[in-house]
Amino acid sequence: MEITVDQMYNIENKGHDMGFLKKFMMENAGAAAVRRLLEKIGNAESKNILIFVGLGNNGGDGLVMARHLAGYGAKVTVMLLGSPDKIKTEESNWNWSILEKMPSVKLMSGDSLEFNFKPDVIIDGILGTGITGEIREPYASAINYINETDCYKFAVDVPSGLDPQTGETANIFTKCNMTVTFHKMKEGIPKRKDLTGELYAEKIGIPPEAEEGIL
Numbered sequence: 001m002e003i004t005v006d007q008m009y010n011i012e013n014k015g016h017d018m019g020f021l022k023k024f025m026m027e028n029a030g031a032a033a034v035r036r037l038l039e040k041i042g043n044a045e046s047k048n049i050l051i052f053v054g055l056g057n058n059g060g061d062g063l064v065m066a067r068h069l070a071g072y073g074a075k076v077t078v079m080l081l082g083s084p085d086k087i088k089t090e091e092s093n094w095n096w097s098i099l100e101k102m103p104s105v106k107l108m109s110g111d112s113l114e115f116n117f118k119p120d121v122i123i124d125g126i127l128g129t130g131i132t133g134e135i136r137e138p139y140a141s142a143i144n145y146i147n148e149t150d151c152y153k154f155a156v157d158v159p160s161g162l163d164p165q166t167g168e169t170a171n172i173f174t175k176c177n178m179t180v181t182f183h184k185m186k187e188g189i190p191k192r193k194d195l196t197g198e199l200y201a202e203k204i205g206i207p208p209e210a211e212e213g214i215l
């Protein structure tokens, strides 16, 4: 079953109000995404994984993935597309502050896209269901970098620049090898399998009762 982005936000908010906090949803989303990624690339040990994260909760999912991948021995670099004080949500901030205590994960922020390694995997945690309009900097440069780099590419929730509701693309968008969306498939995502690559919808523990009156 496919649902709308509005329904997703309503379900998320109802789950949060029931006490299944967005912070828990984010944790389960990141963990499920890592499971699918590792199923594909096998051993993460000493693999160079570059994670681009936006300032919203799509980025938050990417921050959770960073922590889990470090636990599997990957060499993780997080590129925050903005300054840490501009991170939008409590649940995303929470995950950033954990990473700040983890020397095993390299944290970068700002807009220089200079890296001293070739990534084996790039994770696109730039934009998800909160996308609005044409892509602004520094997200645009990050999307171009991802498209120009030859490696395995994984999209958190939806390839950035693809509208998960309409299936339309903004002026630029990532083309990925795998996409993991959360809770249920959103209507627009399956329209562009050429951008999503292998596509999965993973449950993240939201109580089914959170859908009552919405689906």
Ligand SMILES: NC(=O)C1=CN([C@@H]2O[C@H](COP(=O)(O)OP(=O)(O)OC[C@H]3O[C@@H](n4cnc5c(N)ncnc54)[C@H](OP(=O)(O)O)[C@@H]3O)[C@@H](O)[C@H]2O)[C@@H](O)CC1
Residues within 6 Å of the ligand: 008, 009, 011, 012, 022, 025, 026, 029, 054, 055, 056, 057, 058, 059, 060, 061, 088, 126, 127, 128, 129, 130, 131, 132, 133, 134, 135, 136, 137, 139, 156, 157, 158, 182, 183, 204
């Ligand atoms: N639903 C669920 O159950 C769960 C959802 N989860 C995750 O949350 C994600 C939704 O998070 P979200 O609402 O924070 O929006 P998100 O996609 O991060 O983008 C907002 C940021 O992007 C920016 N921005 C927007 N458009 C832009 C543009 N054109 N060009 C440049 N920037 C642009 C915007 O900036 P602003 O417009 O505010 O200035 C803001 O900073 C969802 O995709 C999933 O991954 C999981 O945690 C699990 C549970």
Ligand SMILES: [K+]
Residues within 6 Å of the ligand: 058, 124, 125, 126, 127, 128, 155, 156, 157, 158, 159, 160
């Ligand atoms: K994304």
